[in-house]
Amino acid sequence: DSGVTQTPKHLITATGQRVTLRCSPRSGDLSVYWYQQSLDQGLQFLIQYYNGEERAKGNILERFSAQQFPDLHSELNLSSLELGDSALYFCASEGTSDTQYFGPGTRLTVL
């Protein structure tokens, strides 16, 4: 158990819809990263937050957005969903050790 929690575990929705994925980092970790894992692309970095502020962006689509709240949990919002957005979404938290600990993931299926 990494200490990182993600909800929900599974999400099934239709094209055009909007969903919110939630992540709670390990106690004391200020940094949260979001990654997308698909069969053809592997694990891809989406976005990073540090203590409530956006710090770095990867190949994140404009339809996707994220935020980190004062209690340090983070949410990833995916809108106007397309079939190709079906993937595993992971968050990872990082403290002072430079090591990212990954959560169990949310499996998103867009029908």
Added chain:
Amino acid sequence: EDQVTQSPEALRLQEGESSSLNCSYTVSGLRGLFWYRQDPGKGPEFLFTLYSAGEEKEKERLKATLTKKESFLHITAPKPEDSATYLCAVQNAGGTSYGKLTFGQGTILTVHP
């Protein structure tokens, strides 16, 4: 742009048959190289961080090594429970990369009893 290439894509071993997984990387400045293990449908589990060429780290049947261009994950006398996908990732030291990890495609290891 940072790049990570892992080989082989898949590796099948008999229990007890030692082998190595390769991770070749290109990065403008290496902050760290990371190895993770991932079981199907689960999140990556941290194994090792290597920071500089010549560094080695060990954990049970696993040993990770690092050179300036590649890293190896050596598996000694593997057991069926070592079956998983092993992921290699690099973290760039500079610019606006901050802590993002660039991952390879992984090596799927299957150990038969």
